[in-house]
Amino acid sequence: MTSPPSRRILITGANGVLGDATARHFLERDPECQVHLGVRERRDRAEALVAAFPGRAHLCPLEITRPEGWADAMALIESRGGPVNVLVNNAGYHEDALLANMSAQQWQGVLDANLNAVFHGCQAVLKPMMSQRWGRIINVASLSALHSPAGQANYAAAKAGVLGLTQSLSKETARLGITVNAICPGHIEGALPAGWSEEQVKAVRRETPMRRFARPEEIAAVVFFLASPEASYMTGSALKLDGGLV
Numbered sequence: 001m002t003s004p005p006s007r008r009i010l011i012t013g014a015n016g017v018l019g020d021a022t023a024r025h026f027l028e029r030d031p032e033c034q035v036h037l038g039v040r041e042r043r044d045r046a047e048a049l050v051a052a053f054p055g056r057a058h059l060c061p062l063e064i065t066r067p068e069g070w071a072d073a074m075a076l077i078e079s080r081g082g083p084v085n086v087l088v089n090n091a092g093y094h095e096d097a098l099l100a101n102m103s104a105q106q107w108q109g110v111l112d113a114n115l116n117a118v119f120h121g122c123q124a125v126l127k128p129m130m131s132q133r134w135g136r137i138i139n140v141a142s143l144s145a146l147h148s149p150a151g152q153a154n155y156a157a158a159k160a161g162v163l164g165l166t167q168s169l170s171k172e173t174a175r176l177g178i179t180v181n182a183i184c185p186g187h188i189e190g191a192l193p194a195g196w197s198e199e200q201v202k203a204v205r206r207e208t209p210m211r212r213f214a215r216p217e218e219i220a221a222v223v224f225f226l227a228s229p230e231a232s233y234m235t236g237s238a239l240k241l242d243g244g245l246v
């Protein structure tokens with residue numbers, strides 16, 4: 001099978017800036033798709049999407065670091081019409097510190113949410129995708145995986161781990177119609193690190209060849225393509241989306 005009858009998409013961290021833009025992109029462009037919005041604490045943006053796309057956008061409570069949370073989410077989505085065939089592992093966060101001062105908790109928390117959770121997510125969706133012989137997994141890594149700044153040893157290690165996981169898994173599933181790709185965004189407008197001064201923002205913008213940050217929709221468009229039937233020969237990739245920075 002080259003494409004499924006309809007796409008059932010799960011986006012983790014769907015209340016965040018990029019998760020929200022990605023969900024909207026799918027909902028606006030594919031009238032057949034069902035989008036399950038992984039939410040944890042904040043829900044305002046996700047609830048607005050559910051209201052704007054009734055019957056097609058659904059809330060899905062999901063704490064990504066808990067394997068049982070994934071099992072519950074899979075059961076809920078299955079009860080709504082069938083298993084997930086597109087997974088966007090988008091949820092994540094960073095907690096920066098120089099390594100000399102980084103607590104074990106800062107290290108572990110960032111590894112759990114940005115890397116271990118991707119393992120749990122891929123494992124949760126793989127068997128149904130294998131039976132359908134079709135699936136798309138898109139892992140949201142970061143430019144920090146390729147060009148790691150000081151103060152992000154935890155986040156850079158986690159996101160680099162996601163690239164390794166992506167490449168390895170892509171080889172395991174290549175003959176089964178399941179593609180696994182990662183994206184490495186640079187800075188995203190509206191989601192810049194909290195606490196950056198106006199000078200820092202200007203300096204990073206200046207050093208970016210395009211002289212601007214990504215609009216969330218520009219990243220969402222790439223996720224949308226990777227999730228499409230047309231992206232069928234692309235797997236194990238890590239796409240950098242950074243305005244030419246690296």
Ligand SMILES: NC(=O)c1ccc[n+]([C@@H]2O[C@H](COP(=O)([O-])OP(=O)(O)OC[C@H]3O[C@@H](n4cnc5c(N)ncnc54)[C@H](OP(=O)(O)O)[C@@H]3O)[C@@H](O)[C@H]2O)c1
Binds near residue numbers: 015017018191
């Ligand atoms: N912003 C950037 O410039 C940038 C650049 C490169 C890569 N990225 C990556 O892009 C992805 C999305 O980032 P964003 O900028 O859209 O961030 P954001 O606006 O802060 O959204 C992150 C989302 O992840 C959720 N989340 C975090 N930990 C979770 C957990 N343990 N379980 C469930 N949900 C969890 C948050 O849920 P709550 O609402 O419950 O907190 C939130 O909805 C992340 O993986 C990030 O690392 C971002």
